[in-house]
Amino acid sequence: MSQKYLNAFSVPISILTGALLVSAPSKSFADQLYFNFDNDVIIGADGDYSNGVVVGWLATPATDFSQAPALFKWQSVIAFPQESSQSQWGGQFYHRMWTPTEIAYDYPQPNERPYAGLLELESFTGQFSSSLAQKNWLSIGVMGPASFADELQTIVHKITGSTTPKGWDYQIENQVTFQFAYEVDALLNRWQAFDNSEWDISVFNHTMAGNFRSQSSVGLTLRWGDDLAETFGQLSSQAGHMGDYASYANRYGSWQAYFRMQAGYRFNDLTIEGDLPYDSPLNIENQQAQASLGVIWAFPTWSVSWSFNYYSKEYESDVDDWHGYGVISYTKVL
Numbered sequence: 001m002s003q004k005y006l007n008a009f010s011v012p013i014s015i016l017t018g019a020l021l022v023s024a025p026s027k028s029f030a031d032q033l034y035f036n037f038d039n040d041v042i043i044g045a046d047g048d049y050s051n052g053v054v055v056g057w058l059a060t061p062a063t064d065f066s067q068a069p070a071l072f073k074w075q076s077v078i079a080f081p082q083e084s085s086q087s088q089w090g091g092q093f094y095h096r097m098w099t100p101t102e103i104a105y106d107y108p109q110p111n112e113r114p115y116a117g118l119l120e121l122e123s124f125t126g127q128f129s130s131s132l133a134q135k136n137w138l139s140i141g142v143m144g145p146a147s148f149a150d151e152l153q154t155i156v157h158k159i160t161g162s163t164t165p166k167g168w169d170y171q172i173e174n175q176v177t178f179q180f181a182y183e184v185d186a187l188l189n190r191w192q193a194f195d196n197s198e199w200d201i202s203v204f205n206h207t208m209a210g211n212f213r214s215q216s217s218v219g220l221t222l223r224w225g226d227d228l229a230e231t232f233g234q235l236s237s238q239a240g241h242m243g244d245y246a247s248y249a250n251r252y253g254s255w256q257a258y259f260r261m262q263a264g265y266r267f268n269d270l271t272i273e274g275d276l277p278y279d280s281p282l283n284i285e286n287q288q289a290q291a292s293l294g295v296i297w298a299f300p301t302w303s304v305s306w307s308f309n310y311y312s313k314e315y316e317s318d319v320d321d322w323h324g325y326g327v328i329s330y331t332k333v334l
Contacts, residue, residue: 031060034242034331038096040324047101048113048314048323051153054240056092058331061247063087065125076125078182079134084127094120094139094240097149098271099165106166108278113315115171116271117149118142118212120179124241126233131187133233137180137241143212143270144174172274179210185221185233198228206237206262212271215288217264225256225296237262237290245298245305246333254298261291272315282315294327303331 038052062068065076065087072089100112120141127134141147150168157164183206190200200223207216221235227248234243235258245254269284294307307327313320 032058032090032244032246032331032333034058034092034329036240036242036327036329038240038325038327041326047099047103048318048320049311049325050097050099051156052094052096052240052327054092054094054242054329056090056094056240056242058090058242058244059088061086061088061128061244065089068125071123072125075123075136075138076127078136079125079127082127082129082132082134084129084132086128087126088128088244089123089125091121091123092240092242094118094122094141095147095149095152096120096239097147097153099153100167103165103167104163106169108170108276109167110278110280111282111317113272113282113318114274114276114280115149115165115168116143116274117145117147117152117171118177118271119147119149120177122179122240128233130229130232133185134183135233135236135238135241136182137238139177139179139181139210141177141179141212142174143172143177143274145171146174170277172271172276175211175270175274177210177212177270179208179212181206181208181238183207183236183238185235187232190228193224197225199224200228200232202232204237204262206264208238211268213269214267215264217262217288217290219260219262219290221258221260223256223258225258226250226254228256231256235260242305242329242331244331245296245303246300246331249298249300249303251300255296257295259291259293261289263287263289266314269314282317285313285316285318288312288314301333303329305329 034056036054065073096118098116100109120139122139124137153165185204187202193199202221230248266288289312292307292309296305310324
């Protein structure tokens with residue numbers, strides 16, 4: 001990759017990185033660190049959404065945003081006024097990649113999903129109560145060779161002995177991305193289960209807009225476990241987002257299992273519609289559906305979660321109607 005590309009696409013991310021670091025005082029910076037790993041190895045194949053890595057932080061929950069750094073205080077005004085019991089903010093780096101099903105070919109595959117890599121820096125604010133939650137995210141990123149997806153996948157596959165990817169010369173070309181996302185969750189009912197556990201059911205809307213993807217979805221969440229009122233709204237349809245469970249866990253540990261499903265309409269998708277060095281006949285699939293099933297264990301100083309995620313095909317001519325990947329997450333309170 002030429003130095004020209006690195007200079008052109010690293011400047012916007014560097015600016016936002018600096019803003020996050022400068023605006024975050026030591027009191028609120030890295031109160032929790034978290035790591036997410038997405039991979040489709042659970043279904044035994046590469047292809048479509050292939051891999052994701054997240055490194056992020058969350059500030060300790062507060063009663064409002066009065067003590068938040070300026071960047072997050074400004075971002076918090078995007079939400080509608082609500083009677084919130086907790087406010088929170090944070091940021092993350094997120095690297096993702098998409099590939100065709102067969103990655104051993106060293107030539108274009110016009111009828112398959114193209115190679116695409118995305119590196120993003122994202123800021124987050126949220127307001128939470130036991131029955132209503134609002135969250136929003138702002139992100140800037142780069143898609144294309146400047147995301148270093150080629151180099152990352154090649155190294156990982158060499159270490160693991162997996163198939164060497166040979167088609168990254170034909171990936172989506174460099175483009176800076178800008179995204180905004182908003183999500184609201186509303187409780188329908190919560191009731192006592194057995195052995196001091198609870199059930200609850202809620203509805204949500206997740207909407208994102210930007211040149212990477214624009215989509216609006218509605219969905220339903222069913223949870224079973226401990227501390228459901230305290231952790232309401234921590235689950236999210238925002239890719240890579242890690243909720244806060246350790247702050248509300250009891251000394252003996254808390255747990256919950258969940259099922260989440262949604263359906264929506266997608267307006268654009270840069271991983272399919274972006275510029276390519278060859279002609280591609282693919283059209284995005286506007287009708288979208290997703291479902292996830294997961295478990296979370298949390299203690300006052302750490303938490304871990306695992307989920308399996310299904311999503312419907314993202315371009316019309318995809319021969320597979322559904323794809324899947326697993327996510328494992330770890331949070332450490334500092």
